[in-house]
Amino acid sequence: MAENQQSRVARRKQSTSKKTNKGKRTNIFKKILFIILILGFVGLASGAGLFAYYVKDAPKLDKSLLIDPVASQILDMNDEPITILGTENRDYVDYDQIPEKVRDAVLATEDVRFFKHSGIDLRRLGGAVLANVTRGFGSEGASTITQQVIKRSFLSDEKTLKRKAQEAWLAFQLERKYSKEQIFEMYVNKINYANGIHGIETASKYYFDKELSELELQEMALLAGLPQSPYNYDPYAFPEKSDKRKNIVLSLMAQHGKISKAEMEKAQNISITDTLVPEESNNKNAYKYDSFIDQVIREVESLGDYNVFADGLIIHTTLDPDAQEYTEKMLLTNEVIEYPDEDLQAGIVLQDTQTGEIRAIGGNRFKDIKRGTNYATTLSTRSPGSTIKPILDYGPAIEYLNWSTYEQIVDEPYNYTDGPPIRNFDQNYLGQMSIREALYRSRNVPALKAFQAAGLDKAREFASQLGLNFKDDDFYESASIGGVTSISPMQLAGAYATFGNNGMYNKPHTVRKIILRDGETEVKNTIKPQIAMEDSTAYMVTDMLKDVLSEKAGATGKTAIIPGLPAAGKTGTSNYTDEEISKYNLSSGDVPDSWFAGYTTNYSLAVWTGYDQRKNPLRAYPHNDQQIAKELYKNLMQHVSEGIETPDFTMPKSVVKAAVEKGSNPAKKPSTHTPDSNIIYELFVAGTEPKEVSIAFDKLDAPSVKGEYHEEQNEILFSWDHSEKKDKDIKFEVSIKTASGQNQSVSGNNEQQYTLTDVEPGETYSIEVIAISNKQRSTPGTASVTVPKVDEDEEKEEEIEDPEDETTPPTEEDANEGEADKDKETDKDKENEGNGADNNNNGNGNTPPGREEETPEAPENPANGENDGPNEEQDSNTNTNEQQQSDASNNS
Numbered sequence: 001m002a003e004n005q006q007s008r009v010a011r012r013k014q015s016t017s018k019k020t021n022k023g024k025r026t027n028i029f030k031k032i033l034f035i036i037l038i039l040g041f042v043g044l045a046s047g048a049g050l051f052a053y054y055v056k057d058a059p060k061l062d063k064s065l066l067i068d069p070v071a072s073q074i075l076d077m078n079d080e081p082i083t084i085l086g087t088e089n090r091d092y093v094d095y096d097q098i099p100e101k102v103r104d105a106v107l108a109t110e111d112v113r114f115f116k117h118s119g120i121d122l123r124r125l126g127g128a129v130l131a132n133v134t135r136g137f138g139s140e141g142a143s144t145i146t147q148q149v150i151k152r153s154f155l156s157d158e159k160t161l162k163r164k165a166q167e168a169w170l171a172f173q174l175e176r177k178y179s180k181e182q183i184f185e186m187y188v189n190k191i192n193y194a195n196g197i198h199g200i201e202t203a204s205k206y207y208f209d210k211e212l213s214e215l216e217l218q219e220m221a222l223l224a225g226l227p228q229s230p231y232n233y234d235p236y237a238f239p240e241k242s243d244k245r246k247n248i249v250l251s252l253m254a255q256h257g258k259i260s261k262a263e264m265e266k267a268q269n270i271s272i273t274d275t276l277v278p279e280e281s282n283n284k285n286a287y288k289y290d291s292f293i294d295q296v297i298r299e300v301e302s303l304g305d306y307n308v309f310a311d312g313l314i315i316h317t318t319l320d321p322d323a324q325e326y327t328e329k330m331l332l333t334n335e336v337i338e339y340p341d342e343d344l345q346a347g348i349v350l351q352d353t354q355t356g357e358i359r360a361i362g363g364n365r366f367k368d369i370k371r372g373t374n375y376a377t378t379l380s381t382r383s384p385g386s387t388i389k390p391i392l393d394y395g396p397a398i399e400y401l402n403w404s405t406y407e408q409i410v411d412e413p414y415n416y417t418d419g420p421p422i423r424n425f426d427q428n429y430l431g432q433m434s435i436r437e438a439l440y441r442s443r444n445v446p447a448l449k450a451f452q453a454a455g456l457d458k459a460r461e462f463a464s465q466l467g468l469n470f471k472d473d474d475f476y477e478s479a480s481i482g483g484v485t486s487i488s489p490m491q492l493a494g495a496y497a498t499f500g501n502n503g504m505y506n507k508p509h510t511v512r513k514i515i516l517r518d519g520e521t522e523v524k525n526t527i528k529p530q531i532a533m534e535d536s537t538a539y540m541v542t543d544m545l546k547d548v549l550s551e552k553a554g555a556t557g558k559t560a561i562i563p564g565l566p567a568a569g570k571t572g573t574s575n576y577t578d579e580e581i582s583k584y585n586l587s588s589g590d591v592p593d594s595w596f597a598g599y600t601t602n603y604s605l606a607v608w609t610g611y612d613q614r615k616n617p618l619r620a621y622p623h624n625d626q627q628i629a630k631e632l633y634k635n636l637m638q639h640v641s642e643g644i645e646t647p648d649f650t651m652p653k654s655v656v657k658a659a660v661e662k663g664s665n666p667a668k669k670p671s672t673h674t675p676d677s678n679i680i681y682e683l684f685v686a687g688t689e690p691k692e693v694s695i696a697f698d699k700l701d702a703p704s705v706k707g708e709y710h711e712e713q714n715e716i717l718f719s720w721d722h723s724e725k726k727d728k729d730i731k732f733e734v735s736i737k738t739a740s741g742q743n744q745s746v747s748g749n750n751e752q753q754y755t756l757t758d759v760e761p762g763e764t765y766s767i768e769v770i771a772i773s774n775k776q777r778s779t780p781g782t783a784s785v786t787v788p789k790v791d792e793d794e795e796k797e798e799e800i801e802d803p804e805d806e807t808t809p810p811t812e813e814d815a816n817e818g819e820a821d822k823d824k825e826t827d828k829d830k831e832n833e834g835n836g837a838d839n840n841n842n843g844n845g846n847t848p849p850g851r852e853e854e855t856p857e858a859p860e861n862p863a864n865g866e867n868d869g870p871n872e873e874q875d876s877n878t879n880t881n882e883q884q885q886s887d888a889s890n891n892s
Contacts, residue, residue, distance in 0.1 A: 066153050066174075066186050070312030070517060074296060076319040077357070077512075083288045085196070085297075086309040093201040095185040099213055102200070104258040105224035106188060109249050111145040112256050115180050119146040119171035145187045146171045152190055152311070192307040193223065194230035195282070196297075207235065209277050217259065218267040219275060221249040231301040235272050236279045237378075243272050280372070289324050291363025292317075292510060295377050295490075299511045303523060312517035317510050318357035323350055326639050327362040336635050339365075340625050343616070347375030347608045348632060349493040349508065350640065353599055356494060356506025356527055359640070377490045379608060384492065385482040385572030386442045386556075387595045387606075390541050391495055393447045393480050394435055396454035396462040398685070399537040403453075405436045405544055406682035408665040409446040416477050422448050432665070434682065440547040441554035442571065444481045451480035465532035466495035466505055482574060489597075489606040496597045497604035499545070500568070502652065503538035504529045536654040540683045542568045543649070549598070560596060560630040562638050566648040569598025569633070573626060576617070590617035596629040598637065600646050607632045657681055658689040661696065668694035700724065700771045700778035703732065707767060707785040709759070716785045718767045719753040722778075733770040733777075739763035762789040 071086030107114055113121050121144050143151065150170045174183060193203035200223055204212050208219050215223075225245040226233050235242040247268045254264040296317055300308050308315065327348055330336040348362035363374035397403040411430045415421050424444045438446035451459055456477070460470050468491055470484060494508040507527050514523040545568035548557040556571040572595035576586055592614045597606040607629045610618060618625040651657070661670040662678045667690040670679045674697045684690075705720040722730050734746035739760045746754055756765055764786040771778040 066149065066190075070310060072308045072311060072313040072315060074293065075314065075316050076321050077317065077359070079316060080321075082317070082319060082321070083293065085293070086312075091199055091201040091205065092189050093185075093199070093212065095181040097212070098185075098188065098200070099215070099220075101217065101258070102212055102215065102220050102223070103184070104256075105220045105249055105253055106184075106200075107145075108252040108256045108258055109224045110148070110227070112252075114145050114184070117144060119144060119175040120168050143167075144171065146174055146183055149183060149186050149190065150174060152307070153186075190310065191227045192230045192310060193226050194234040195236065196309045198307065198310050206282060207277060208275055216267070216270075216275065217263060218246055218250070218270045218272060221246045221253070221267065222272050225249040230307075231298065235276055239271075239273050246272055289319065289321075289328075290372075291374055291376060292319055292324055292358075292361040294363060294374050295358070295361055295510045298377075299509060299525065300514060303511070303514065303525060306514065314515035314519075316512040316514070318352075318359065318512060319510070320350075320359035320640070323360035323636070323640050327360040327636060330632055330635060331362045331365045332367050337628060337631055338623075339628070340619075340623055343611060344618075344625065344628070345375055345610060345612055346628070346632060347377075347379055347489045348605070348636065349376045349488075349490040350603055350605050350636060351490075351493050351497060351508050353497045353500045353602055353604045354506075356497065356508050357512070358490070358508050358510045359603070360636075361490075361510075373612070375489070375608060377488055379488040380486045382487075382593045382608065382610065382614070383482045383485060383574035384487045385574045385593060385595055386447075387492060387570045387572035387597045388479070388482050388484065388487075389439060389442070389447045390499065390545060390570060391463050391466060391468065392459045393450040393454070394439055394544065395499075395533065395537060395541050396459045397435070397450045398540050399462060399533050400454055400458050402685045402688050403435065403450075404667065404682055404684040404688065405434065405540055406660050406667050406680075406684075407435045408432055408667075409435055409438055409449055411438065411443050411445050414445045414448065416448070417452070418477075422481070432663075436544045436547060436682065437554075439544045439570075440550065440552060440556065442548075442556045448477060448480045451477065462533070463495075465530070466498050467491055467507060468495055482572060489608050492595075492597050493599075493604045493606035496569075496599050496606065498532050499538045499542050500599040500601060500604060500649065501538070502535040503531060503533040505532035506530075534654065534685075535652040536685045539649060539651055539655050540685075543683055545570055545598075546649075557596070557598075557630065559627055560598065560634045562634060562641070565600060565638070565641055565646055567598055567600045567637065568649070569596060571596055571630070580615070584615045584617075586617055587619065587621075589620035591626060592617060594618050594626040594629045596633045598633055600637070600641065601649060602644065602646055603637060603640055605633055605637055651683075654686050656684045656686045656689045658684055660690060661694040664690075664694050664696065666690070668692050670694060671696075671698050673697040673699055696775040698776050700728075700730070700773060700776050702779045703769045703771050703781035705767060705769050705781040705783040707765070707783040709785050709787055711788070714757070714759060714787075716756040716759055716765055716787070717753060718756070718783060718785075720767075720769045720781060721752060722771050724771075724773075728773040730771050730773045733772055735768050737766040737768075739765060759787045761787050763787050 071084050073084055074082040076082050111121070113123070147167050150167050178186075188200040190198060191200070192198050193200070193206075195206070197203045197206050201212055203223050203226070204210055204215060204219075207222070208215065210219070222235065222242065222245075225248065226242075228245070232238060233242045233245045250259070250264045250267050253259045254261055259267075296315060297308050300306050300313070300315060306313060327350065331346055331348070342365070345365055346362060347364070348360070349358060350360040351358045361374075361376045363376045364372055366372045394403075397407070410432050411424070413421070413429060422444055425442070429445065430441070430443065433441075433443075433446070435446060435450060438450075454462075456475065459479070460472075460475055463470060468487060470479070470486070474484070474486075476483060490508050494505070497508075498505045506529050509525055509527055511525045513525060515521070516523065546566070548555055548571065549561050549567055549569050551558060551561075557569055560569060560571075572593075573591045574593040575591055576584070580586065581588065581590070593608065593610045595606070595608050597604075599605065609625075609629045609632070618628075620626060658681065659670055659679055660667045660682050661674050662680050667682070667684075669690050669692065671693050674694060678697070701723055703720045703722045705718065707716055707718040709716050718736075720732065722732075724730060731750060732752070734754060735743050736746060736754070736756065737743050738756075754767070759765060764784055766782060766784040768780045768782050770780050
């Protein structure tokens with residue numbers, strides 16, 4: 001009982017405590033709620049004030065702007081007008097002429113609650129606000145059709161609170177003045193449908209050659225989906241993206257009950273390309289500077305949701321009219337270049353080396369086609385050939401490995417890592433050479449070795465800094481000689497300009513700035529220079545590429561030389577596989593693509609030539625069509641460089657020009673004995689220049705040589721020595737000139753003496769000894785010995801025999817006479833020794849007449865001359881199938 005009583009008391013205490021805590025929490029929640037309400041009222045008040053401040057400057061509703069698009073004006077680099085875009089005829093369609101299913105497709109895609117809101121869809125706005133809070137402002141929009149009409153008629157595309165406030169205010173005003181049907185009519189007649197088309201009726205005829213009432217379901221879906229991103233969903237440029245967008249629209253229509261699931265699936269299975277009007281049928285009636293304007297349109301659309309045909313923009317471009325007109329003259333007439341036929345195509349981009357501003361674009365050789373295929377800016381399926389070598393091979397090796405322009409590399413039979421052989425364009429190998437020579441001769445084997453030394457990842461990284469991005473699954477060792485695609489002349493010109501701009505990369509561009517319809521808002525196309533490589537790398541690659549445009553044996557760019565103009569450049573060709581040669585009945589010298597990229601300190605220029613169908617070749621005979629790329633480069637570069645100063649490239653302090661003894665490996669400084677013909681000058685990253693002096697041509701002192709005749713043995717003993725024998729590993733090369741006049745080499749050259757036996761009286765014998773240590777050779781040390789003749793009187797006396805000599809012993813008087821005769825002979829021997837009966841000669845002595853003869857000093861051993869090989873100007877061939885590396889191995 002006591003326990004129970006205590007429990008009840010405890011429970012009452014706990015209950016009282018809980019009520020107290022609950023009361024405290026309730027008070028806290030009330031305070032928090034009160035604070036939130038106060039903050040909400042303050043927010044509403046301040047928000048309303050800010051809204052009022054923003055909308056006070058909103059433009060007035062103008063009916064003419066609501067209905068008609070406003071043309072845009074294009075200006076050149078000097079701010080002079082070029083052309084007007086947006087004056088094309090337009091088919092206007094009334095609301096009641098728009099089929100119901102077309103309206104359903106548009107509403108399901110853009111604004112399914114259009115007929116239920118008052119210009120602002122609060123439900124969509126709430127979702128968009130949440131997305132902007134969680135993912136950042138501007139991450140998701142909530143624009144209704146009404147708001148889009150306002151934005152496209154009066155406002156810019158800026159994602160700011162001010163613009164959104166004005167848009168909302170004007171949307172309310174528009175809903176008050178016009179009916180829903182009228183606003184919908186404004187929208188579908190104003191909206192951009194890509195390719196300069198605005199208005200849904202015009203788009204229907206343009207893409208399908210049909211009235212709106214004749215459209216099939218999948219065609220309606222395409223038109224409804226295009227306006228969200230006209231550039232990205234352009235059915236001609238991006239058919240796959242466009243098809244996916246069409247299918248999304250169909251699913252939205254089914255989701256909102258506008259079509260059945262069966263209708264949706266049937267339409268989704270029909271590709272938009274099945275009924276699309278062929279592109280060439282639409283691209284007619286070209287406008288001025290068509291290829292350049294084509295790129296301007298693309299860039300303007302990429303800068304924001306701008307429509308150059310309807311938004312009344314003033315577009316300041318980078319165009320040089322003189323350069324553009326000359327480019328078109330080269331491509332569209334035969335006045336400058338003699339083309340083999342009308343079908344050969346070309347793409348050209350000329351840009352400013354320092355800024356990336358594009359001065360001229362030659363997109364194709366179509367004379368009367370508007371926005372036709374632009375080979376200069378959109379080419380993405382052809383191999384760049386050997387123009388890629390500075391970018392993927394030698395540039396990375398210099399940048400990451402500090403290679404010099406002298407770096408020695410061997411051109412020899414070689415294989416890719418996975419086995420297939422790589423070949424040079426001439427099927428030959430030239431042995432050891434510098435990377436400078438390998439590049440200007442466009443040798444493939446050295447290029448692959450440089451690529452492998454730098455590494456695949458580093459090569460791809462280096463290229464990405466120059467605006468060239470390659471996918472991991474599309475990048476193999478064959479890339480080193482051009483086995484890649486997805487490169488256009490515009491990208492190549494931008495990459496090469498980086499070498500000429502001290503390693504600073506500027507994205508190639510045609511638009512400087514845009515002035516919006518209000519005449520005040522300015523949108524700049526800000527291009528920020530990026531450090532792509534060390535200035536040492538840029539200069540050293542440039543210096544090597546200058547040799548491509550030189551008279552050096554084997555230089556591939558000789559025909560592109562412009563006298564007096566300091567320039568650098570590189571040739572490039574691709575190749576056909578053996579299967580293609582057989583299939584298309586081609587000659588071995590035929591190629592599908594020919595490139596040339598070159599630059600000065602003022603301009604960078606890239607050219608591609610080929611046929612639209614790859615199977616049609618550029619032939620070497622009877623006319624060398626493969627030279628046309630070089631001719632286009634040379635003529636345009638010469639034209640734009642006339643009358644202006646073109647400074648040479650300036651060597652930065654990070655580079656050292658140093659003398660090197662040719663053939664040394666690694667590089668060594670020449671010695672005082674190195675012949676001038678064996679001294680060359682190469683570039684090194686500062687601090688990596690050679691320190692060791694070559695001894696290949698250093699001369700050892702001549703050996704000291706002597707010879708003496710031993711009468712009793714009838715032999716001559718030659719001996720020699722060298723002052724540096726103790727300090728160096730010296731061997732001797734010995735040759736003897738015998739009595740018959742024959743020279744013979746003496747084996748056992750580690751010895752220091754040699755004996756000639758059975759020598760002939762009266763004959764002279766000579767020796768020549770050369771000291772050798774490593775690659776050093778001395779001048780010869782020589783000595784000669786003449787064997788004495790036998791006196792005839794003495795011989796006769798010896799022949800007379802005296803019988804008494806054998807039996808009669810000598811008397812004391814005879815003995816005395818003998819001693820006297822012996823003394824006389826001793827005196828005679830001393831006299832002969834002084835006169836040189838046998839001579840010791842260290843190479844510097846004189847030979848007394850009648851007794852000895854010094855062998856003339858042998859000439860110095862000449863250096864081996866470098867074999868420059870044949871003078872080849874044909875560039876290499878690259879297989880566009882980069883996975884088949886062996887097919888790509890003929891590039892140059």
